[in-house]
Amino acid sequence: MPTRAQRSGHYRKTKVRLPGGSTETHYTPHRPKQATCGTCGAKLHGVPRALPAEIKRIAKSSLRPTRAYGGTLCSKCSREALKAL
Amino acid sequence: MDVGQVCRKIAGRDTGICVILSKPEGSLVLVDGQVRRKKVNLRHLWALEQKLELAENADHEAVVAALKGINILVKEKTAKSVGAKPVRQRGKAKAKAQAAETSAPKKGKTKAGKPATKKAAAASVPAEQKDADNKGAGTAVKKDAKKVAEEKAQVAAKQPEATMAAEPSAAPAAPEAAAEKTA
Numbered sequence: 359m360p361t362r363a364q365r366s367g368h369y370r371k372t373k374v375r376l377p378g379g380s381t382e383t384h385y386t387p388h389r390p391k392q393a394t395c396g397t398c399g400a401k402l403h404g405v406p407r408a409l410p411a412e413i414k415r416i417a418k419s420s421l422r423p424t425r426a427y428g429g430t431l432c433s434k435c436s437r438e439a440l441k442a443l
Numbered sequence: 444m445d446v447g448q449v450c451r452k453i454a455g456r457d458t459g460i461c462v463i464l465s466k467p468e469g470s471l472v473l474v475d476g477q478v479r480r481k482k483v484n485l486r487h488l489w490a491l492e493q494k495l496e497l498a499e500n501a502d503h504e505a506v507v508a509a510l511k512g513i514n515i516l517v518k519e520k521t522a523k524s525v526g527a528k529p530v531r532q533r534g535k536a537k538a539k540a541q542a543a544e545t546s547a548p549k550k551g552k553t554k555a556g557k558p559a560t561k562k563a564a565a566a567s568v569p570a571e572q573k574d575a576d577n578k579g580a581g582t583a584v585k586k587d588a589k590k591v592a593e594e595k596a597q598v599a600a601k602q603p604e605a606t607m608a609a610e611p612s613a614a615p616a617a618p619e620a621a622a623e624k625t626a
Contacts, residue, residue: 426458433454440453440490 360415365439395432405429444472444485447495449513450480454487460515461488462495462506475506478519 364385372384377392393405404423408416422429427436444450452474459477460516463568466472471482495509506519532540 424456437453440451440458443451 393429395435396430397435398432400432400434402429402432444488444490445494446499447497449491449493449495449510450474450488451491452483452487453489455483458493460510461486462497462510464497464500464506466499473500475501476510477515543609547601 360383366386367386368387370388374382374384376382379400387409389409392407393402394400395402406416406421406427413421425433425436427439432440446463446466450461452458452461455588461474461476461478461483462568464473464475467485468482470485472485472488474481474483474488493513495513497505497509501509510517534567544613602614
């Protein structure tokens with residue numbers, strides 16, 4: 359029987375085949391969705407889909423592009439925002 | 444997009460206000476200012492209203508001075524001072540280094556001005572303090588005695604007021620005693 363915490367929709371069930379031939383159900387958390395631009399909604403490049411515990415281990419430079427508005431706006435929208443400054 | 448045109452760089456890792464310093468070679472121009480001094484694509488620049496009078500390929504200092512005239516500040520970056528990388532020593536080399544540190548004679552003063560040897564400590568102490576040190580507890584006792592004497596004097600100054608009140612009653616008694624004796 360799964361634990362009470364695992365019965366929520368936050369967890370997904372995956373079937374894992376063991377070396378002995380039997381199949382087990384593993385409960386793993388859902389990964390977050392891909393980040394989107396705050397202005398136009400386009401998917402952002404250079405932003406990993408990682409759990410908070412994994413983000414802690416990743417280097418800061420690998421979490422977003424090294425650019426103004428990196429990780430928040432797409433390249434097109436960031437250029438428009440800089441023109442408006 | 445001529446030499447001296449003030450622009451804003453809208454692409455790349457460094458964005459900011461810059462000045463065009465060369466004529467376009469295809470689509471590339473030399474820029475300098477709040478951004479790195481480099482050749483940049485004209486598409487990555489957004490022209491502003493201002494235009495400065497600068498020579499072609501002017502140096503960084505001239506650009507900074509010209510931008511200061513239109514109230515645009517350029518922050519100067521200072522290079523980090525990198526020290527020598529520490530070398531990890533193991534085994535015999537580490538033991539040798541530790542032995543060399545402990546056996547090296549400590550000349551002069553060590554931490555916070557403390558002398559290394561007793562002789563040096565004695566030599567650094569002035570003569571007056573030496574005498575005071577030799578007397579030791581006596582100086583402390585003298586100070587306490589001074590304080591005690593002061594306190595006594597203060598108490599004695601307060602006491603005459605009380606004795607003056609008692610004296611008039613005692614004074615007539617004394618002559619009466621003397622008269623009885625003569626009689």
